[in-house]
Amino acid sequence: MREFVSANETLRADDAATVQAAIALAAAEGCRKAVIPRRNARTGESLWVFDRAVELPSDFTLILDNCVVRQGLASYENLFTNERSYDLDYINRPENRSHDIAILGEGNTILDGGAQNMLREKTKGQFGLPASCHKNSLCRWWHVDGLRLENVHLRNPRYWALVHLFCHRVTLKNINFQAEPHIPNLDGIDLRVGCQDFYIENITGRTGDDSVALNAMSSKAAQKEYPAEWTPHICHIKMRNLKCDSNTCFLLRLLNHDGNEIFDIDADTLYDACDPAEGLLKKAAVSIGSPFYWNQWAAKPGDTRDIRIRHVTSSGTNALVLNRVLRDCEIDDVKTFGGSVNGVSTVGEGLLAENVTVRHFFYGPERPQGPAGTAVNLTNMQGEMRLEHLQAAGAAVGLAASGGIRVSVSDAVWENIPEKLRTDGISSVEEEVYHG
């Protein structure tokens, strides 16, 4: 049996059909591996243009060999998805669940959204555009167990670049983004409801919106798209080496509502790769929770839990934004630079914190003329939070606490901060070791 089928062996009327035919041939022959080479023999060019999505069957490997694959100019279709992934009557059956799909890039492989077609969240269903943005993503996966995407450059995504729903055992490695223009909705990696057991490593470049977003929300209409017995939670996610510029949004976002939980998240080394000289101030390096975006009800205590984050740099307005509910969370080694205003902060309805610890937190202006914000802004918060080993310099306020939160601070160093502590009378701050 030969090792693989090249797409240049199965030429058809268009590029998507050509690649789909190669996949079918490889499946029929049993090698279950197809290659998209650099040169397209149908056109003689080093470019493959898909006007419709190529569907990948289970137990299949697609090699992208130094090729450029682009979404068609007039198409509202993904580049790649799993087989019959939009046919919910089919794909939602347990026996039809896709499994063990790999897309592996070699060399300079580019998945390209090409020209923007303006289908985004604010335009969907208008101006003759489709009602859903999902087909505008570069890759969209539904109900897959075992998925790998490695070694690719993702250029000019038209919407969220990589979307996963009800996917388990997924590896995403060595993925580089270049979202142009640098505009909202151009997320990098999106994990939506029901995603478990992900390993994400070496994610770099520029995204137009959140670089990695774990979003578990469900409207009643969305809940009808999947069987009631499926778990919508996002859990068991490990990530390492995220080095992205996320435009004005978040490097890592964790967001859940509607009874959907997020838990067992391990994020190791998140570096904000933006250039502060560009003047684009992102919201935060890490955002956990939100008072917005819920469909049926907002997240309840315990819904967002067991989260470990370490080694973060941030030039955002805030380094960490914590909202709504958070339980059993450890955040270690956070540093600000560039135009960062606040270190730890909240917006909207505040936070109920249960067993939340932030340690080794370094806040300060990168240069003496840096902005003066609040190093730790715990306004409208309840519960308990521990802050250990803080170094803060140049803030207008060191620690602001209100809403009844009990804060314990140990080993804090405040430098050049006129108002070190601001509380509302019902919150308490216990300082074990204090230098000022």
Add this chain to the structure above:
Amino acid sequence: MDEMILRGFVSPEDFTGSPAEKLQAALSAAAGKDIRKVIIEGRWQVDQTLIVPVPVEIILRDAELEMTGEGPLLVNEADVKPERAVWALEDQYLYIKGEPGKKAVLRGGLSWFHLQYLVMEDLQTEGSVRCEFCRELRLERNEMTGTDGPALLLMRGVNNVILQYSSLAGQERALVLDTGAAAGPYVVGKDADIHDVLIRDCRLASASGAAPLQLLACGANRIYNSQADHLTADGPAAELGREGENLPADRYFNLTLCDLGGTPAEKLLLQNETYHCYFA
């Protein structure tokens, strides 16, 4: 040539001449004919530096390349062209990789200048790998040995590096980040700082007994937003600054050095003040 395009890669055996001429012809054809992939097998000795046009992917398949003459074994095109210091003419996309479990040796030093996106995987390098004004580098699973200098030297203007799962050994040092080190011209408009460098899960060794990792800021140029963790080394793993030199603390800013296999006092030599650094 049509056969090469259809095949999807170029081999030096497709050409005639000396080993250096055959290798150079393969590299040039891969770029000139838009094939972009060169597969090299077997043992090759060359007596002149090979210039790598980009974008290109070089695969070493049970292969060994050795420089027998003067100068480095490989340089990218930007390192030698006259307009190399023009910001807009930065080289892009160079991939060099071996195959796990097979020999992939580059002996004689590599020099990368003004290059965006470099990947080096599963290689054994002997001789210094030098990078200047380079960004977006990913170096994984390499065995790097410096013969007349560090195994890896990150010079001025290098940023956004992921170096992990590798071993680096040198005579004096194994891995040096030095904002004052320069070989080529200054790329006008670029920043000479070194930043956003991640060094993770590496084994470092120096024959001299000095700390194998050295971080050196120079003048106003800083090293910042960088991290070294889970390193193994005999004795001190890292030295920050130069003995007897005292630069302002913010030249070493937002650094993390942790999990170095011992306490910071045992594993880290601090020769300079730092600003907002985390050592554990």
